[in-house]
Amino acid sequence: MRKTSLAQGNTPASESTDRKRLQMADIARLGGVSVATVSRALSGSTLVNAETRERIQQLAQSLNYSINLGAQNLRLQKNLTVGVVVPYDAQSRQHISDPFFLSIIGSIADALTDHGYDMLLSRVDSERLDAASQLYDSGKVIGVIIIGQWRHHDQLNQLAARNMPLVVWGGELPQQLYCSVGGDNRNGGEQATAHLLRAGRQRIAFLGDAALPEVWLRREGYLRAHAAVGLTPSPELEIAVPFEPDAAHPILERLCASGVAFDGVVACSDLLAIHMVQALRARGRSVPGDVGVVGYDDMPLAAFCEPTLTTVHQPVLEAGAELVAALLQLLNGVRALPRTLPVHIVVRASAP
Amino acid sequence: MRKTSLAQGNTPASESTDRKRLQMADIARLGGVSVATVSRALSGSTLVNAETRERIQQLAQSLNYSINLGAQNLRLQKNLTVGVVVPYDAQSRQHISDPFFLSIIGSIADALTDHGYDMLLSRVDSERLDAASQLYDSGKVIGVIIIGQWRHHDQLNQLAARNMPLVVWGGELPQQLYCSVGGDNRNGGEQATAHLLRAGRQRIAFLGDAALPEVWLRREGYLRAHAAVGLTPSPELEIAVPFEPDAAHPILERLCASGVAFDGVVACSDLLAIHMVQALRARGRSVPGDVGVVGYDDMPLAAFCEPTLTTVHQPVLEAGAELVAALLQLLNGVRALPRTLPVHIVVRASAP
DNA sequence: ATGAAAGCGCTAACAC
DNA sequence: GTGTTAGCGCTTTCAT
Numbered sequence: 001m002r003k004t005s006l007a008q009g010n011t012p013a014s015e016s017t018d019r020k021r022l023q024m025a026d027i028a029r030l031g032g033v034s035v036a037t038v039s040r041a042l043s044g045s046t047l048v049n050a051e052t053r054e055r056i057q058q059l060a061q062s063l064n065y066s067i068n069l070g071a072q073n074l075r076l077q078k079n080l081t082v083g084v085v086v087p088y089d090a091q092s093r094q095h096i097s098d099p100f101f102l103s104i105i106g107s108i109a110d111a112l113t114d115h116g117y118d119m120l121l122s123r124v125d126s127e128r129l130d131a132a133s134q135l136y137d138s139g140k141v142i143g144v145i146i147i148g149q150w151r152h153h154d155q156l157n158q159l160a161a162r163n164m165p166l167v168v169w170g171g172e173l174p175q176q177l178y179c180s181v182g183g184d185n186r187n188g189g190e191q192a193t194a195h196l197l198r199a200g201r202q203r204i205a206f207l208g209d210a211a212l213p214e215v216w217l218r219r220e221g222y223l224r225a226h227a228a229v230g231l232t233p234s235p236e237l238e239i240a241v242p243f244e245p246d247a248a249h250p251i252l253e254r255l256c257a258s259g260v261a262f263d264g265v266v267a268c269s270d271l272l273a274i275h276m277v278q279a280l281r282a283r284g285r286s287v288p289g290d291v292g293v294v295g296y297d298d299m300p301l302a303a304f305c306e307p308t309l310t311t312v313h314q315p316v317l318e319a320g321a322e323l324v325a326a327l328l329q330l331l332n333g334v335r336a337l338p339r340t341l342p343v344h345i346v347v348r349a350s351a352p
Numbered sequence: 353m354r355k356t357s358l359a360q361g362n363t364p365a366s367e368s369t370d371r372k373r374l375q376m377a378d379i380a381r382l383g384g385v386s387v388a389t390v391s392r393a394l395s396g397s398t399l400v401n402a403e404t405r406e407r408i409q410q411l412a413q414s415l416n417y418s419i420n421l422g423a424q425n426l427r428l429q430k431n432l433t434v435g436v437v438v439p440y441d442a443q444s445r446q447h448i449s450d451p452f453f454l455s456i457i458g459s460i461a462d463a464l465t466d467h468g469y470d471m472l473l474s475r476v477d478s479e480r481l482d483a484a485s486q487l488y489d490s491g492k493v494i495g496v497i498i499i500g501q502w503r504h505h506d507q508l509n510q511l512a513a514r515n516m517p518l519v520v521w522g523g524e525l526p527q528q529l530y531c532s533v534g535g536d537n538r539n540g541g542e543q544a545t546a547h548l549l550r551a552g553r554q555r556i557a558f559l560g561d562a563a564l565p566e567v568w569l570r571r572e573g574y575l576r577a578h579a580a581v582g583l584t585p586s587p588e589l590e591i592a593v594p595f596e597p598d599a600a601h602p603i604l605e606r607l608c609a610s611g612v613a614f615d616g617v618v619a620c621s622d623l624l625a626i627h628m629v630q631a632l633r634a635r636g637r638s639v640p641g642d643v644g645v646v647g648y649d650d651m652p653l654a655a656f657c658e659p660t661l662t663t664v665h666q667p668v669l670e671a672g673a674e675l676v677a678a679l680l681q682l683l684n685g686v687r688a689l690p691r692t693l694p695v696h697i698v699v700r701a702s703a704p
Numbered sequence: 705a706t707g708a709a710a711g712c713g714c715t716a717a718c719a720c
Numbered sequence: 721g722t723g724t725t726a727g728c729g730c731t732t733t734c735a736t
């Protein structure tokens with residue numbers, strides 16, 4: 001055990017060069033006071049003489065000293081770091097790339113910053129969402145925001161049951177123990193579908209993996225919109241497509257080649273919509289002439305694609321704010337109810 | 353001072369409900385051994401009896417116990433968290449929204465995850481990049497990656513001088529004390545400009561804020577490409593435009609309305625390029641007919657815009673990996689040299 | 705108004 | 721092989 005109580009000893013191992021970090025004992029020595037006084041001075045305590053306080057603060061500042069937050073947190077049992085978990089697809093080891101995901105991360109970062117929290121960005125296997133608990137159990141973060149429910153509503157429920165503060169971006173499901181915040185997927189799916197039906201389209205394909213709750217809900221909207229006009233869509237029009245473009249593309253091409261007839265498409269992301277347009281045009285079918293395509297998310301570039309995308313707008317900025325607000329509630333021991341944010345269709349060229 | 357050495361006391365304040373966190377003492381008590389043994393067992397030490405080790409590990413696992421990393425880090429003087437700083441524009445308080453930025457965050461997240469590091473995402477005022485040092489001084493992170501140099505090469509140099517492990521995404525500048533990783537901006541600007549010149553365009557506008565080093569370098573390429581064919585671009589063709597679309601748009605419109613003649617545009621981001629196309633078309637000028645437009649970044653959607661964008665491709669995935677690799681080098685006490693990654697133009701419809 | 709000392713949850717040197 | 725104990729950098733009670 002090293003004896004030097006002052007931070008003079010070279011930091012061992014790992015920190016190879018002499019990156020000795022300044023600590024309170026150093027400030028105390030230099031200021032000719034005790035660590036206790038430094039601690040009080042830096043926290044602005046009135047217990048310490050105003051003149052001394054001032055002097056110590058200056059000293060610390062001039063040396064770029066910052067209180068070691070690890071130690072402070074340990075002592076104070078506090079922590080201002082929130083974990084934001086972005087699942088990745090284990091099979092494809094796909095990178096975070098969907099513009100919508102990235103936007104929402106940005107908006108969460110902003111909201112957390114506004115409230116003085118730090119954001120620890122973490123990736124976990126989408127099949128093991130419960131791995132997120134490690135962040136919490138190890139005390140690294142005080143709560144977690146997970147982007148998307150993926151296929152594991154069950155795991156999310158278990159996490160919440162362990163009473164880890166948790167908010168999930170996704171759909172509101174029956175018997176849900178965790179707090180979710182999400183767009184109104186059912187209504188979004190319905191609006192998208194109804195829009196196509198109103199335009200006289202009859203055979204509308206649905207692109208998305210209904211094993212994901214959000215997609216499942218959109219599909220319900222899709223069915224409901226059909227029912228509202230006395231139709232039942234043919235099952236062959238429901239195509240299970242993952243969100244990852246690379247994995248999705250061949251499936252879309254197969255669909256176009258399959259001979260299954262359709263004149264409308266409801267895609268569960270703008271990215272899917274764009275790839276669908278590509279696949280269709282590659283086989284000589286026009287959009288929106290032969291087929292009307294509606295996307296989902298209204299990503300920033302949706303208005304600049306070719307064709308400009310008709311799509312269901314999700315309120316990204318509000319999403320970040322709401323996710324964070326809900327988590328803060330939980331941290332205050334207040335029960336946070338799931339929240340469904342309104343969505344609306346934006347009509348552009350891909351499905352006028 | 354609370355006396356209970358076992359974690360039975362309710363956690364005070366902030367944690368309102370009884371979210372008492374399990375700790376080593378609890379496992380020790382339940383396992384009928386000392387904390388030291390638990391510590392050794394969980395670290396897989398062979399000093400402890402194999403059977404006991406096994407038993408303690410099971411016990412901990414079954415209770416979802418995870419070692420408190422704050423305490424462990426304090427004791428071990430280690431830390432596996434890297435700060436990733438995304439500056440924001442103070443005036444506009446713009447959100448992170450440029451797809452290129454978001455992509456690079458994603459690629460850094462992946463690279464850090466691959467190396468077992470956590471990523472703390474933090475936003476700072478782009479006029480106070482030196483605020484990033486607080487992350488380091490407070491021991492929250494062991495090193496920092498800053499996205500972009502913005503207007504403060506000087507502040508970055510100061511940070512590096514304090515010998516904080518720092519890597520910056522941006523251009524390589526003379527007298528640079530910090531390690532930068534970036535695309536070859538000079539060459540990128542040159543390729544973009546040369547491409548337009550080759551197509552017979554004569555008056556080429558340059559869109560970007562040359563106060564930013566990366567833009568400055570691209571502008572050098574722009575000038576060099578002109579020089580190579582014996583031209584000197586008119587100064588009125590250099591337009592100082594910020595990256596933020598909302599701030600940029602009016603400037604672009606003013607340019608189009610100004611009567612300044614031009615038949616080509618080199619934009620410093622794809623987003624700017626797209627907005628430029630909009631502004632031009634709004635005034636009845638065609639792209640690429642009347643004006644050829646080249647973007648920068650080759651964001652994922654560049655191939656799907658209208659018109660599809662001719663643009664300078666930046667290697668995003670490689671960028672994340674290189675940034676992280678450089679930081680790891682620094683952490684190992686190895687000097688990391690600035691690195692300039694090759695870029696190449698991708699020719700699409702906006703400037704064939 | 706200031707300092708000495710205990711302890712936040714953990715690890716490791718030193719006993720036995 | 722296991723327990724006892726000191727101490728990582730900080731805050732706060734208690735004594736002065």
